[in-house]
Amino acid sequence: MYDIxxxxxxxxxxxxxxxxxxxxxxxxxxxxxxxxxxAIVQKLQDAQAMRNASSKEIGKAKASGDxxxxxxxxEEVAQAKTVIQTGEEDQRRVDATLKDMxxxxxxAPLDDVPEGEDEKDNVEVRAWGEKPSFAxxxxxxxxxxxxxxxxxxxTAAKLxxxxxxxxxxxxxxxxxxxxxxxxxxxxxxxxxxxxxPPALVRDHVxxxxxxxxxxxxxxxxxxxxxDQDKDYYTLALDKLxxxxxxxxxxxxxAAEAAQMRNTDxxxxxxxxTAEVPLTNMVREAIVEEDDLPKRMTAWxxxxxxxxxxxxxxxxxxxxxxxxxxxxxxxxxxxxxxxDEHERMTNCAEEILKRLELPYRTVVLCTGDMxxxxxxxxxxxxxxxxxxxxxxxxxxxxxxxxQARRMNARYRVKGEKELRFVHTxxxxxxxxxxxxxxxxxxxxxxxxxxxxxxxxxxxxxxxEKIASA
RNA sequence: GGAUGGGUGGCCGAGUGGUUGAAGGCACCGGUCUUGAAAACCGGCAGGCGUGCAAGCGUCUCGGGGGUUCGAAUCCCUCCCCAUCCGCCA
Numbered sequence: 441m442y443d444i445x446x447x448x449x450x451x452x453x454x455x456x457x458x459x460x461x462x463x464x465x466x467x468x469x470x471x472x473x474x475x476x477x478x479a480i481v482q483k484l485q486d487a488q489a490m491r492n493a494s495s496k497e498i499g500k501a502k503a504s505g506d507x508x509x510x511x512x513x514x515e516e517v518a519q520a521k522t523v524i525q526t527g528e529e530d531q532r533r534v535d536a537t538l539k540d541m542x543x544x545x546x547x548a549p550l551d552d553v554p555e556g557e558d559e560k561d562n563v564e565v566r567a568w569g570e571k572p573s574f575a576x577x578x579x580x581x582x583x584x585x586x587x588x589x590x591x592x593x594x595t596a597a598k599l600x601x602x603x604x605x606x607x608x609x610x611x612x613x614x615x616x617x618x619x620x621x622x623x624x625x626x627x628x629x630x631x632x633x634x635x636x637p638p639a640l641v642r643d644h645v646x647x648x649x650x651x652x653x654x655x656x657x658x659x660x661x662x663x664x665x666x667d668q669d670k671d672y673y674t675l676a677l678d679k680l681x682x683x684x685x686x687x688x689x690x691x692x693x694a695a696e697a698a699q700m701r702n703t704d705x706x707x708x709x710x711x712x713t714a715e716v717p718l719t720n721m722v723r724e725a726i727v728e729e730d731d732l733p734k735r736m737t738a739w740x741x742x743x744x745x746x747x748x749x750x751x752x753x754x755x756x757x758x759x760x761x762x763x764x765x766x767x768x769x770x771x772x773x774x775x776x777x778x779d780e781h782e783r784m785t786n787c788a789e790e791i792l793k794r795l796e797l798p799y800r801t802v803v804l805c806t807g808d809m810x811x812x813x814x815x816x817x818x819x820x821x822x823x824x825x826x827x828x829x830x831x832x833x834x835x836x837x838x839x840x841x842q843a844r845r846m847n848a849r850y851r852v853k854g855e856k857e858l859r860f861v862h863t864x865x866x867x868x869x870x871x872x873x874x875x876x877x878x879x880x881x882x883x884x885x886x887x888x889x890x891x892x893x894x895x896x897x898x899x900x901x902x903e904k905i906a907s908a
Numbered sequence: 909g910g911a912u913g914g915g916u917g918g919c920c921g922a923g924u925g926g927u928u929g930a931a932g933g934c935a936c937c938g939g940u941c942u943u944g945a946a947a948a949c950c951g952g953c954a955g956g957c958g959u960g961c962a963a964g965c966g967u968c969u970c971g972g973g974g975g976u977u978c979g980a981a982u983c984c985c986u987c988c989c990c991a992u993c994c995g996c997c998a
Contacts, residue, residue: 481958485967492967495979496927514978521978726918726955728936851918851936856953 441844442542444474457548460555460806470541477534484527491520543647544654547841549806550815556805562818563805568789569798571822576885580825581876582756585611587887588907591757602754603761610905611875614891615764617898618871618878619739622766622791626868630787632737632768637717639740640708645720648846650812650838651712660743660761663707710743714767715865722771722861723846729853732861733780734771737868739764757872758830768868773850774840777862781837785817788833788868794894797877798822800829812838817866821873825880832873835866 447454451467458466494513501510554563585591590611596604607615626632640662646652651659711717718736727734741764753759768787770780785801792799804816813836820829840860843849849858882890888906891899 478958481967485958488968489966491978498926498978510978517978728918856937858955 441841442545442548443840443844444470444538444542447471448474454548458545460549460553461546462807463545466541466545470538473534473538473541477531477538480527480530480534484524484531487520487523487527491517491524494520543845546809546811547650547814547838549809549813550837553809553815554803554805555807557807558805559808561805562802562808564800564802565817567798567800568793569796569822571798572824572881574824574883574885578824578880578883579887580756581823581879583825584879584883584887584889585757588889588905590905593756600761603759605757605760610899610902613899614875614878614895614905615871617895618874619764619766620898621895622868622871623737623739625791625794626737626766626768626787630735630790632735632787635718635721635736635738637711637714637721637738637740639711639717639743641711641717641720642708645723646709646716648720648723649716649842650845651716654811658744658746659712660710660745661707662710711740712744713742713765713865713867714738714740715769718767718769719771719842719863719865720846722843722848725848726858727771727848727850727861729773729850732771732773732850733776736769737766738769739766739871757876760872763870763872765870766868768835768864768866770864771848772862772864774859774862777837777839777864780864781815781817781835784864784866784868785819785835788819788835788866791869791874792819792821792832795874795878795892796894797874797881797892799832804834810834810836812836812841814839814841819869821877823877823880825883830873830876832877833867833869836864838863838865 442454447467447470451471454470455465455467458464494517498510498513498517501507501513554561556562579587582591582593585607586593588611590608592606592608593604596606599606623634627634643652646659717740718738721736722734741762743762745761746759757763768784770784772780789799789801799819799821802818802820804813804818809816816834816836818831819833819835821832822828823830839862842863843860848861848863850861851858878892878895879889882892884890884904886906888904890904891902896903
């Protein structure tokens, strides 16, 4: 969410930010509405001031028994009332228009973010590790996993359809081992507090981090009131429409149906990432500057519907409706945010180093960045089976974009002033993709997989995953 | 799912129609005292929006929306949320 004051001060800067995102200029339109809004507010407040002053006078006049004056004032106030009523309606309307307009806009990229269309224009900032060489043709993770009998897409499809997987035995344990390993490092070495948040959240929480209102199609929603119920109430309303004028009973039923349809009670969303609950920990709160940065990490399942992504990465575990991830979130002051971004990215990279997995880090170009980000580093791990780098972590600094949506602020030390916190999030790392990388990089000619040294304590000392 | 009770400033908490934007306490900030600290005492301290160079002024906000009234934290309607007990349940 953009600061309207900033748009007023620097409309060209605002339009330039939108241009970087490939959007048409909007400043003129926004400022026109803003001006309209201020005119409405001014008029409304004048009327309210008059009403308030007169009301006090009425009180005094009545107290002193001056009924004539009181009566005259009351008539004046009655006239102001219509002005107030329409003014309030106008303000609500124009506030909503402005909010709709601004809340659908992606965050402004920082100046040092490269401009570009899509992932082709991302810029590599560093690479680490040596790609393994094989005396044989390296396989893809699903070939290895299925051959081992520990990765089963067919059974998963029976249970849940496409884009799910069943892991068994050592691979199932590997998921747990990787997650524990990551959490241990982030908590004991990097100062993140381990957190176990809910995986179901309310819609305003998703609005806070920016998934709603624009990306509802990428999410799974759950609820006791099903969509069919809603359709039912809608249908009932349609059927009743032509009876409404004549039948009071129909009116009552229609009112009830309308209410049921518009009620989102018990309606929750599955989180697409732990970023959502972790970042929202500070929503509607005022934190002390001394408590920042606040660092949290969580291992959670993540759920993504990704309606638009059909046909991409259909084989294997790369793109699933459910996967788990260790997430990093930092809540910082304005001044801390950029350093924290570098730090967080290093925390994520450190995991790959300890797992001895080659990777590169890229800066996403303006066209490839997520909705809420001002700058994003993607860490891409080398996958020899696919002969390519694949994203395994995404670390973003969001400025105060999410904080404005959440109304999350901090008190500047020694001052009265409140400011919006700055938020950052990063994967530290995606578990499934880490598993894939281990499998493909550490595969042996016989199809077995060497477990990285660092993980062996988490695997009960197991050194190699092989078929029984 | 059933029954009740609630939602007030950073936190706790008083307040049932007229200088109450809100007592009191805690926290925080400044000061007096002290070698220093604590304690004690004095003072300050809600947020948003509008306007103004600023001091300030105005306005809104006591969960959200609507209503009654000259006037609402206070009365009415409605929605949301929370807590407790019972039921169900890992």
